[in-house]
Amino acid sequence: MDSDRSPTADTASTERRLSRRPDGDRFSKLARHKHIISQLTAAPTLRASELAAALGVSGETIRRDLMELQEQRLINRTYGGASRPFALEPALTDRKAIMIAEREAIAAAVADLVLPNEVLMLAAGATTFHVARRLAARARDLTVVTHDYAIAAALAVNPSIRVLCCPGRYHPTEGYVFGTQTIASIDGYEANRAIVGATGIGGRGINDADDEAGAIYGAMVRRAAEAIVVADHTKFDQRALTVFAQWTEIDRLVTDRPPEGALAMALRQAGTEVVVAQP
CATH class of the missing domain: 3.40.50.1360 (Rossmann fold)
Known part of the structure; x- marks a missing residue:
């Protein structure tokens, strides 16, 4: 029943709807990138296959996402996935x-x-x-x-x-x-x-x-x-x-x-x- 849904669940559902492309059921690139970064905040490593399944995209799409995020120095690519980047000290x-x-x-x-x-x-x-x-x-x-x-x-x-x-x-x-x-x-x-x-x-x-x-x-x-x-x-x-x-x-x-x-x-x-x- 709707009355059993928590406000947190409703908010998460709304965010998922807003983050999808208007002409399809897949996450936009920006939303996928945000999801990957947020998941690496909670866990030190991620598997590309699990990311593809969670986001409903192909392995090739995830690999491109990971490559772009690595070029921005937001993640480190690993064999089969990604890990958090090492922190670098500014001057x-x-x-x-x-x-x-x-x-x-x-x-x-x-x-x-x-x-x-x-x-x-x-x-x-x-x-x-x-x-x-x-x-x-x-x-x-x-x-x-x-x-x-x-x-x-x-x-x-x-x-x-x-x-x-x-x-x-x-x-x-x-x-x-x-x-x-x-x-x-x-x-x-x-x-x-x-x-x-x-x-x-x-x-x-x-x-x-x-x-x-x-x-x-x-x-x-x-x-x-x-x-x-x-x-x-x-x-x-x-x-x-x-x-x-x-x-x-x-x-x-x-x-x-x-x-x-x-x-x-x-x-x-x-x-x-x-x-x-x-x-």
Whole structure:
């Protein structure tokens, strides 16, 4: 009976009707592309045969759709289907210019957790730079180990914060050092907390687009009594080159929106606390 239909079902049915071509019963190309992208948000991989059946089109049509979406860098084509594309980090100057309110809120929440006389490890990144500035404005009597020169300079305006800079090979566009010397230096310290960012976070763990940076972040996580990941909601369910830590290694995620779905489940299973800082 019509009275048994849910509003959600009615809305979905209406959207399906509107997305079809007026002269046929198949989805338009735009609607098919939107469907493929939305399905990859929920699942990391899709099979072309299942997409063709769900959309009522031929395998050849789906293959053309997948090719076009790959050319737009919206998906990665795989043998027999598609997968989510890996996240790529924009330039640091570009990252610092976006999500400012969200990052400032995250930084304020992290600064509230830090106590006087603690030793911190602070990784490179746009969000961790905001954390450094907030710590410089309100924290006292800290020791901070970092491999990022901009973070070191931001902390140095507070004379009560002792900054220890790691050695290593300089990354000219990102402004940090990396490599075996950097990791050896980190391994020589103990810290109360490690504070690291990420290119993306998902059910499998925390990842970064740069394997060298990821190695440093992972080393910091392992050398601290408590590990904190700072990431805004745009990092949710994003994949990148290297997974540098599992959620079982992370004590807190500080973000601007509550995670949902598989990510939320992974956090609960790992016992990772979620701190939501509203901008």
